[in-house]
Amino acid sequence: MREVYIVGIGQTPVGEHWDRPLRDLGAEATNAALKDAKTEKPQALFVGNMVSSDLCGQENLGTVISDFAGFSGIEAMKIESACASGGAAVRAAYLAVASGAHDLVVALGVEKLTDLPIERTTAALAGAADADYEAAHGVTFTALNALMMGLYIEKYGVRKDDFAAFIINAHQNATSNPNAMFRRPVTAEDYAKSPMVAEPICILDSSPVSDGAAALVLCSADRARSLSDKPIRILGSALATDTIGLATRKETLRCEAIRRSTQQAYKQAGLGPKDIDLMELHDAFSIVSALSLEASGFVQDGQALAFAQEGNITVKGSLPCSTRGGLKARGHPVGASGVYQVVEAVEQLRGQAGETQVKNCKVAMAQSVGGLASVAVTHILGN
Amino acid sequence: MREVYIVGIGQTPVGEHWDRPLRDLGAEATNAALKDAKTEKPQALFVGNMVSSDLCGQENLGTVISDFAGFSGIEAMKIESACASGGAAVRAAYLAVASGAHDLVVALGVEKLTDLPIERTTAALAGAADADYEAAHGVTFTALNALMMGLYIEKYGVRKDDFAAFIINAHQNATSNPNAMFRRPVTAEDYAKSPMVAEPICILDSSPVSDGAAALVLCSADRARSLSDKPIRILGSALATDTIGLATRKETLRCEAIRRSTQQAYKQAGLGPKDIDLMELHDAFSIVSALSLEASGFVQDGQALAFAQEGNITVKGSLPCSTRGGLKARGHPVGASGVYQVVEAVEQLRGQAGETQVKNCKVAMAQSVGGLASVAVTHILGN
Numbered sequence: 001m002r003e004v005y006i007v008g009i010g011q012t013p014v015g016e017h018w019d020r021p022l023r024d025l026g027a028e029a030t031n032a033a034l035k036d037a038k039t040e041k042p043q044a045l046f047v048g049n050m051v052s053s054d055l056c057g058q059e060n061l062g063t064v065i066s067d068f069a070g071f072s073g074i075e076a077m078k079i080e081s082a083c084a085s086g087g088a089a090v091r092a093a094y095l096a097v098a099s100g101a102h103d104l105v106v107a108l109g110v111e112k113l114t115d116l117p118i119e120r121t122t123a124a125l126a127g128a129a130d131a132d133y134e135a136a137h138g139v140t141f142t143a144l145n146a147l148m149m150g151l152y153i154e155k156y157g158v159r160k161d162d163f164a165a166f167i168i169n170a171h172q173n174a175t176s177n178p179n180a181m182f183r184r185p186v187t188a189e190d191y192a193k194s195p196m197v198a199e200p201i202c203i204l205d206s207s208p209v210s211d212g213a214a215a216l217v218l219c220s221a222d223r224a225r226s227l228s229d230k231p232i233r234i235l236g237s238a239l240a241t242d243t244i245g246l247a248t249r250k251e252t253l254r255c256e257a258i259r260r261s262t263q264q265a266y267k268q269a270g271l272g273p274k275d276i277d278l279m280e281l282h283d284a285f286s287i288v289s290a291l292s293l294e295a296s297g298f299v300q301d302g303q304a305l306a307f308a309q310e311g312n313i314t315v316k317g318s319l320p321c322s323t324r325g326g327l328k329a330r331g332h333p334v335g336a337s338g339v340y341q342v343v344e345a346v347e348q349l350r351g352q353a354g355e356t357q358v359k360n361c362k363v364a365m366a367q368s369v370g371g372l373a374s375v376a377v378t379h380i381l382g383n
Numbered sequence: 384m385r386e387v388y389i390v391g392i393g394q395t396p397v398g399e400h401w402d403r404p405l406r407d408l409g410a411e412a413t414n415a416a417l418k419d420a421k422t423e424k425p426q427a428l429f430v431g432n433m434v435s436s437d438l439c440g441q442e443n444l445g446t447v448i449s450d451f452a453g454f455s456g457i458e459a460m461k462i463e464s465a466c467a468s469g470g471a472a473v474r475a476a477y478l479a480v481a482s483g484a485h486d487l488v489v490a491l492g493v494e495k496l497t498d499l500p501i502e503r504t505t506a507a508l509a510g511a512a513d514a515d516y517e518a519a520h521g522v523t524f525t526a527l528n529a530l531m532m533g534l535y536i537e538k539y540g541v542r543k544d545d546f547a548a549f550i551i552n553a554h555q556n557a558t559s560n561p562n563a564m565f566r567r568p569v570t571a572e573d574y575a576k577s578p579m580v581a582e583p584i585c586i587l588d589s590s591p592v593s594d595g596a597a598a599l600v601l602c603s604a605d606r607a608r609s610l611s612d613k614p615i616r617i618l619g620s621a622l623a624t625d626t627i628g629l630a631t632r633k634e635t636l637r638c639e640a641i642r643r644s645t646q647q648a649y650k651q652a653g654l655g656p657k658d659i660d661l662m663e664l665h666d667a668f669s670i671v672s673a674l675s676l677e678a679s680g681f682v683q684d685g686q687a688l689a690f691a692q693e694g695n696i697t698v699k700g701s702l703p704c705s706t707r708g709g710l711k712a713r714g715h716p717v718g719a720s721g722v723y724q725v726v727e728a729v730e731q732l733r734g735q736a737g738e739t740q741v742k743n744c745k746v747a748m749a750q751s752v753g754g755l756a757s758v759a760v761t762h763i764l765g766n
Contacts, residue, residue, distance in 0.1 A: 001483045021515055053436040053507065058514035060465035063624045063757045067631075073643060075622040076758070077471045080461040082443035088460045092475060099482035100384045124436065131441035132404055239458045241446045248450075260456060374446045375459070 001098040005224035005231040006381070008037025008217030009343040014181045014331030016114040017211040022049075022056050026110040027069035029213035033106060037217040037227050043102040044075035048089030048109035049335035050082055051124040055116055065108065075102070081239070082128035083284060085109065086214070086338025087368025087377030093218050094237045094379075103220045109339030110213035121209055125334065128371045130245040142206065142285070144246060144372050146198040149287035151252055153200060156302040160200045163286040164191040165308035166321075167204050167328060170283060173315065174325025176355035181210055181331030205286045210331035214339040216346070232346050235363070236265030236380035246372050257376040258295035258369060265365075265378040266297075273297040276380070277361045278348050279319055280341035282369035283326040292367060293321075296378075320358045323348060338368030338377060345381050384481040388607035388614040389764070391420025391600030392726040397564040397714030399497040400594040405432075405439050409493040410452035412596035416489060420600040420610050426485040427458035431472030431492035432718035433465055434507040438499055448491065458485070464622070465511035466667060468492065469597070469721025470751025470760030476601045477620045477762075486603045492722030493596035504592055508717065511754045513628040525589065525668070527629060527755050529581040532670035534635055536583060539685040543583045546669040547574040548691035549704075550587050550711060553666060556698065557708025559738035564593055564714030588669045593714035597722040599729070615732050618746070619648030619763035629755050640759040641678035641752060648748075648761040649680075656680040659763070660744045661731050662702055663724035665752035666709040675750060676704075679761075703741045706731060721751030721760060728764050 010032025012025050026047065034040060047061045058064060062076030075096075081088035086109030093107035113121050122142075126135035129144055153160060167186060174180035186204060194204035217227075224231035240260035243249055249256075266272055273296065281296075283289040290304035298319055299307045307313070313321040324330050324344040327337050345364035347353045368377045393415025395408050409430065417423055430444045441447060445459030458479075464471035469492030476490035496504050505525075509518035512527055536543060550569060557563035569587060577587035600610075607614035623643035626632055632639075649655055656679065664679075666672040673687035681702055682690045690696070696704040707713050707727040710720050728747035730736045746765040753759070 023515070050442055051436050053434050053510055056514060057506070057510050057518060059433055059463055059510040060512075060627065060754045060758060062464055063754055064513070064627045066624055067627045067757075072626045073624055073639065076464075076624050077475070077622065078463040080442055080463060081445055081459075092460070092478075095475075095478050095482045095484055098484065099478045101478055101481065123440070127436055127440050127442040129443075130447070131439060132406070135440060239460065241449050241456055241459050243455045244443065244447045244450045256456065371443045371446060374450075375443060 007228040008033040011214040014212035023068040025213040026065040029215040033215035044105040048085040082370030084368040084370030085335035109336030111333035162305040170326040170328035174329035180325040207327040207332035212333035236269035238264035255295040261378040278364040341366040390611040391416040394597040397595035406451040408596040409448040412598040416598035427488040431468040465753030467751040467753030468718035492719030494716035545688040553709040553711035557712035563708040590710040590715035595716035619652035621647035638678040638756040644761040661747040724749040
């Protein structure tokens with residue numbers, strides 16, 4: 001396989017963009033990434049998106065966005081892997097360049113979730129779980145995550161309040177990110193008082209329903225040298241799955257998809273957990289943050305909360321996480337989040353992360369998780 | 384890029400599968416293709432599907448089907464390019480093997496369209512057109528195709544009845560295909576009497592709303608030699624787009640996406656129109672058949688109807704088309720159709736096409752078209 005580099009990044013602010021259609025957000029992020037890479041027209045566009053068919057009445061997003069962004073005619077397709085659609089789009093774009101089929105492509109993630117009543121959005125997002133055997137019984141995606149969080153609390157004898165460190169860190173990091181949806185800090189007291197959504201998940205355990213778009217320009221080694229002073233190399237790229245339903249897992253809290261994709265990415269990169277300077281994790285719910293750190297090999301099973309409480313996940317800690325706010329505070333436009341994570345990791349590796357810049361950041365991991373951790377995409381990035 | 388071969392094919396009958404969920408159809412076709420290739424577990428699964436989010440409440444199809452087919456854990460993602468989703472899934476699977484990331488993968492197309500009232504399906508399929516500037520005004524996908532057919536009749540001074548040759552050929556070829564939805568012949572008289580849907584498109588101009596799944600096993604050259612006595616090589620693979628909306632095209636009937644993808648595939652294969660022994664074209668509406676033959680370089684613009692009427696498209700003609708019934712009579716489970724086309728081309732190249740076997744079939748083209756020909760995927764296959 002050929003080496004693949006990232007030479008351009010672009011993003012829209014995350015928020016409630018009621019006044020802007022999907023194509024507008026997608027084109028803005030795409031053209032910002034191309035401008036950042038000092039180039040104009042990619043050879044292909046891979047669009048990560050989950051629910052545009054259901055909530056926007058629009059499919060054929062590859063065609064729509066390549067047209068609206070000003071380069072109709074190129075290869076373009078949509079990639080969907082539930083909440084990991086953004087990560088999967090980066091993976092598909094990576095394969096297109098690694099294969100030699102294209103030298104310069106865009107990976108875009110775009111999602112609009114806020115235009116319709118919340119019940120519609122909730123129902124659409126339940127399609128990330130097992131529609132026939134889980135969602136059909138009325139269980140929401142939040143309720144399924146609540147089952148995992150309740151089991152974690154019981155199995156490891158921790159308290160719900162122990163999860164606060166993840167939320168406090170994410171909100172603190174978002175305060176200086178101009179593209180974040182929630183740019184205000186929260187305290188342990190705020191977390192303790194946060195209204196319950198699906199016990200034990202409260203509002204502050206949950207990432208927000210959001211709109212947004214983020215994009216990357218990926219290219220071959222030859223093009224990277226001519227386009228950028230500091231191209232970022234994709235050292236490892238892997239996507240793996242698990243069973244779709246929670247009930248069919250041997251061990252509910254093991255998250256085999258995350259384990260597999262991380263191990264494959266480590267192997268490709270020739271690296272291990274100790275080499276990672278930064279982890280952009282999929283903190284859609286705080287339970288997923290804990291399980292991700294464990295399944296990715298950073299801590300032993302059951303140790304993630306203590307690891308976070310000891311300050312390891314802050315910008316100055318041993319493994320900074322969610323450094324631009326994460327899904328929790330930057331926001332979670334579902335099919336876009338996996339691309340935001342890579343954009344933010346590139347900001348860090350370039351030294352462009354402002355107040356939350358991680359010192360000596362050489363190697364970063366970005367991990368996009370879908371369904372009840374039934375699919376995970378892990379990218380390891382470096383210089 | 385590495386060479387890529389097809390060593391397994393599988394398909395379900397096309398029809399109204401009210402009693403079977405999406406995952407069941409997808410797993411049946413996938414496992415049939417793996418059995419045909421005498422292998423059990425692929426390294427990755429690329430699922431072509433358009434509207435499962437809207438009509439089945441299920442996304443995350445890569446995870447769902449890899450789990451249900453019995454190989455949970457592998458890489459799996461959904462690929463969407465409207466009605467060309469099946470072709471795009473073949474393209475994504477091709478890139479995964481060509482890159483060297485995987486040696487053996489499955490490309491699956493699966494769609495269920497018949498479970499809900501037809502108005503719901505019609506609305507979902509309109510998402511292949513421009514949702515904001517076309518579908519929002521109430522125009523259906525059939526009505527948009529009718530505009531193209533009306534313009535064709537006017538521009539070239541042909542009669543609606545001249546289109547009958549495409550429909551008669553497709554239905555005749557389907558009579559011996561056990562997987563076809565409509566296995567009955569139709570006559571020019573039937574076509575003349577067929578009730579109007581959106582003038583000038585009548586029922587017999589239109590492919591049926593269908594359910595079904597088709598799958599291919601793709602692999603590297605090394606694996607191909609050990610798995611199959613007659614591996615079929617992908618000689619050319621290309622996906623291209625056009626503007627999403629019909630109103631923004633310079634020439635409505637030129638179908639630039641088809642032109643571009645065909646030219647790119649010819650170039651990669653080192654072949655031209657005269658080298659093609661078989662054309663599985665996207666006959667979703669008979670106007671698309673005509674435009675596809677013209678844009679693919681088989682005939683001059685405006686000459687496709689005469690070409691068909693002269694018998695060239697029949698099994699014994701100079702360019703056999705829709706040899707297993709095409710979208711028109713085999714049926715059109717939207718995101719699956721592009722994979723059915725390649726499966727059928729492989730049947731022909733292997734000499735397994737039964738009563739409609741094309742003699743001396745060495746090189747085949749399969750072409751999947753989406754939206755108002757706003758996206759097209761062309762594959763050229765040979766030995």
